[in-house]
Amino acid sequence: MNRETKEIISIVLLVFFPIILFFASFLMGRYPISPIDVVSTILCPAFPQLEVSPTITTIVYEIRLPRILAALVVGAALAVAGAAFQSIFKNPLVSSDLLGVSNGAGFGAALAILISGANVVTQIFAFIFGIISVSITYLISRTYKAGGILVLVLSGVAISAFFNSLISAIKFIADPDDKLPEIVYWLMGSLASVTMEKLLMIAIPIIIGLAILLLLRWQMNLLAMGDEEAQSLGVNPVRVRLLIIAGCTLLTSAAVSISGIIGWIGLIIPHMARMIVGPDNRILIPASLSLGASFLLLVDNISRAVISIEIPIGILTAIIGVPIFLYLLKRGYSEWS
Amino acid sequence: MVVDKLFEAKNISFSYDGERIFEDISFSIERGDVLCILGPNGTGKTTLIKCLNGLHDVDSGEILVNGKNIRKLSFSEISKHIGYIPQSHVPSFPFTVMDVVIMGRAPYLNLTDSPKEKDIQIALDSLKTLGIENLKDKEYTNLSGGERQLVFLARVLCQQPDILILDEPTSHLDFGNQIKLLEIIDNLSKAGLSIIMSSHFPDHAFLSSTKVAIMKNKRFIDFGTPDDVVTEENLRKAYSIDVKLIELDNERKVCVPLKTNLKLDL
Numbered sequence: 001m002n003r004e005t006k007e008i009i010s011i012v013l014l015v016f017f018p019i020i021l022f023f024a025s026f027l028m029g030r031y032p033i034s035p036i037d038v039v040s041t042i043l044c045p046a047f048p049q050l051e052v053s054p055t056i057t058t059i060v061y062e063i064r065l066p067r068i069l070a071a072l073v074v075g076a077a078l079a080v081a082g083a084a085f086q087s088i089f090k091n092p093l094v095s096s097d098l099l100g101v102s103n104g105a106g107f108g109a110a111l112a113i114l115i116s117g118a119n120v121v122t123q124i125f126a127f128i129f130g131i132i133s134v135s136i137t138y139l140i141s142r143t144y145k146a147g148g149i150l151v152l153v154l155s156g157v158a159i160s161a162f163f164n165s166l167i168s169a170i171k172f173i174a175d176p177d178d179k180l181p182e183i184v185y186w187l188m189g190s191l192a193s194v195t196m197e198k199l200l201m202i203a204i205p206i207i208i209g210l211a212i213l214l215l216l217r218w219q220m221n222l223l224a225m226g227d228e229e230a231q232s233l234g235v236n237p238v239r240v241r242l243l244i245i246a247g248c249t250l251l252t253s254a255a256v257s258i259s260g261i262i263g264w265i266g267l268i269i270p271h272m273a274r275m276i277v278g279p280d281n282r283i284l285i286p287a288s289l290s291l292g293a294s295f296l297l298l299v300d301n302i303s304r305a306v307i308s309i310e311i312p313i314g315i316l317t318a319i320i321g322v323p324i325f326l327y328l329l330k331r332g333y334s335e336w337s
Numbered sequence: 338m339v340v341d342k343l344f345e346a347k348n349i350s351f352s353y354d355g356e357r358i359f360e361d362i363s364f365s366i367e368r369g370d371v372l373c374i375l376g377p378n379g380t381g382k383t384t385l386i387k388c389l390n391g392l393h394d395v396d397s398g399e400i401l402v403n404g405k406n407i408r409k410l411s412f413s414e415i416s417k418h419i420g421y422i423p424q425s426h427v428p429s430f431p432f433t434v435m436d437v438v439i440m441g442r443a444p445y446l447n448l449t450d451s452p453k454e455k456d457i458q459i460a461l462d463s464l465k466t467l468g469i470e471n472l473k474d475k476e477y478t479n480l481s482g483g484e485r486q487l488v489f490l491a492r493v494l495c496q497q498p499d500i501l502i503l504d505e506p507t508s509h510l511d512f513g514n515q516i517k518l519l520e521i522i523d524n525l526s527k528a529g530l531s532i533i534m535s536s537h538f539p540d541h542a543f544l545s546s547t548k549v550a551i552m553k554n555k556r557f558i559d560f561g562t563p564d565d566v567v568t569e570e571n572l573r574k575a576y577s578i579d580v581k582l583i584e585l586d587n588e589r590k591v592c593v594p595l596k597t598n599l600k601l602d603l
Contacts, residue, residue, distance in 0.1 A: 234416035279430035
């Protein structure tokens with residue numbers, strides 16, 4: 001591919017595609033809404049002379065819009081965090097839940113469902129335990145003298161496994177008639193129960209997390225050269241990495257808290273983005289944001305449209321993501337090794 | 338206070354996990370000096386280089402950069418004075434040469450900044466100085482060892498330092514590229530940069546160095562001008578083999594290791 005073709009593909013895929021997909025997504029669902037209805041409903045607040053039926057307004061604003069926004073936000077958050085982790089751990093095979101955030105959040109959610117059952121409690125517990133598990137991972141890795149990246153990754157694996165067994169323990173004691181299915185369903189990942197209120201609750205961590213990662217994206221290039229080189233270039237690798245991990249953790253915990261565990265986005269989207277725009281994080285991070293957002297929205301549309309019962313989106317991202325990942329791995333392995 | 342010594346190490350020692358790596362090393366260099374540190378494998382040259390660069394803190398003694406203790410300087414202050422090229426680099430993502438070279442501007446940018454037009458110009462100038470502007474859009478992971486070393490040199494030039502610290506800069510280069518690199522070093526020192534490098538080749542000391550140190554058993558066993566230090570006797574002490582020094586016509590010396598007549602019982 002020459003440079004110009006690549007540029008055209010990037011612009012179409014990263015700018016126009018998400019916009020078209022955003023509007024097209026309003027058409028998906030059981031109640032038929034025409035494209036004209038969608039446009040006039042969205043423009044209605046600005047142009048009151050447009051006539052829209054109240055049913056359509058309700059469906060567009062209260063059912064479809066929150067869900068579309070949630071898919072965009074969750075997809076973007078997981079993809080950006082994954083891209084940042086891959087860069088700062090110098091490893092293209094890690095993903096956003098490397099340091100245990102997903103299983104931590106999963107445990108928080110399971111615990112909340114067990115003891116309370118209120119949606120808002122589940123969301124808060126998931127968010128907080130996501131952060132707690134990454135903090136434990138980080139603190140453990142700091143107690144080793146010859147710390148560095150490897151110890152951090154291995155502590156992440158250990159803490160992840162630890163929380164995973166706590167999740168199993170909760171499933172084991174949960175009431176199999178109501179609590180257990182709820183926990184299992186949450187862990188599969190879904191955007192079905194997203195509301196505007198839930199979205200507003202994660203707005204602040206998402207905005208802070210994205211701001212940190214967007215502002216520090218050039219520093220990620222420096223960290224990708226290894227700690228010693230980064231330090232010789234004037235960067236404090238430990239401090240900058242901690243900031244980036246904090247940003248990623250805010251994003252991932254917030255995303256998981258409303259969607260449950262949605263795998264593979266944080267692993268494959270950064271790869272796809274890297275194939276389109278290259279490894280420079282100044283472009284890769286915004287590209288992952290756009291691609292992650294549209295990928296999850298697309299998969300969510302598929303999960304609603306393909307068959308009459310709704311498939312949990314976490315299952316679909318894996319079913320779609322694994323073949324894509326294997327294909328990319330085969331094609332690009334030499335470039336990353 | 339008159340600071341004529343650009344860089345000075347005073348009685349520095351370093352241990353790792355209770356094991357002494359080097360001890361009681363002192364030297365100083367001035368503007369335009371090229372110091373070549375020679376010594377056998379495993380004698381602690383790389384660790385010494387990392388201490389000189391502030392990557393490790395010494396246990397005792399002090400390192401002065403422009404008269405200031407390196408421990409009191411922040412990483413970014415150090416990197417404005419000292420450019421460092423490690424002995425080996427584990428390649429990461431396939432960044433373009435330009436992306437890599439412009440990283441040398443990091444000491445001058447805030448945490449949240451990206452390089453500006455001015456930085457791009459400085460990076461282009463460094464590439465031009467080394468004659469590799471044609472590589473600018475190539476992936477640095479696909480370059481030959483010689484080209485990659487030039488890319489890292491361009492990156493440290495971007496840092497606009499006073500001192501370059503190079504850990505065996507010729508170790509991954511072929512026969513011809515070794516000489517070219519030493520000539521580049523010679524040019525840079527004449528342009529006012531001071532250079533500290535380690536090397537496995539005593540010949541290199543004659544090619545571009547103004548000062549030589551020989552490191553053996555954790556210490557400098559000799560320090561001075563190449564002619565005074567790179568002697569048959571010192572080389573024998575350092576490498577435990579006999580070495581013949583030969584003077585070429587144009588008054589350049591070369592060192593030839595003599596055969597040890599090693600016989601393996603096979």
